[in-house]
Amino acid sequence: MTTRERTWSIAELAAEFEVTHRTLRHYEELGLIAPERRGTTRVFSKRDRTRLALILRGRRLGFPLEEIRRIVDMYDDQPGRVGQLRYLLGQISDRRADLEARRRDIEDSLAELAELERRCETDLATLRGNRAVPARSQDTPSRTSV
Amino acid sequence: MTTRERTWSIAELAAEFEVTHRTLRHYEELGLIAPERRGTTRVFSKRDRTRLALILRGRRLGFPLEEIRRIVDMYDDQPGRVGQLRYLLGQISDRRADLEARRRDIEDSLAELAELERRCETDLATLRGNRAVPARSQDTPSRTSV
């Protein structure tokens, strides 16, 4: 007899991932997850958990749910024929380009944050030394970050 | 006489940054930018351009406009007193933590993408060799990416 796989209720999954029931149902409506049913009640499998983790990471990165679905589905597509595989490889390359652009944005932001921090530290040191803080140019946020 | 600084019309800025007029006005409403006025017409300065670039980077990273405003404003706050500086340094550290978390998400995603790609390549090679493609476990997207 096959080892009974662990399952989760909607409440358990919601608590674990810190989302609401509504969110999980919403994701089901959009086809992002497809929990089984025991009667009318949703039963979440390990697979659903995995997908949910992916979905939430996509969400943290600011992707729209529609796009997230396409991406998550990439991993489940049984790569039947060569055409499918080629298509998948194309998708992968697209997504990689996107992610790398985001990473550049983040790196830039972090660099500028560091720069701003450095300036703050020196200003602070100057103030501690009771010397006047040099007024910095206001019209050009010399190098900023987001 | 002070060197006349270059300015931009709303149309010029919109074209350059590939946003609509509406978007720029919206950002003004929210206090993200504050172009001067020549009569009733908006006149954008270098400073506005700089801020806009920051705003759009924040947007690409998926930050809400309200938060973007607070961040962009960080750079314009004249760090008057020590308390201000300390506060700013705190903000900086918060933002860095956020960005670094995002970066981790991205790194993870890229790693999993690479893994998926590798599997695709081998499958493709297998198909080319006219051998059967090994069916992979369907219920556990072995390791996925977003």
Added chain:
DNA sequence: GACGCACTTGACGTCGACGTAAACGTAAAG
């Protein structure tokens, strides 16, 4: 002075991502 062009201010519409309330089912606990 009428025309076009770029610009303005409302103000309502839309779309995604849920929030929230209403009304109901099921099953164990008091």
Added chain:
DNA sequence: CTTTACGTTTACGTCGACGTCAAGTGCGTC
């Protein structure tokens, strides 16, 4: 047998980030 806990569907509400008219202004030109 009712209460409590947990679950369900349906459906309207909300909020952010704009889109999309409508109606008007200022200005150089034909």
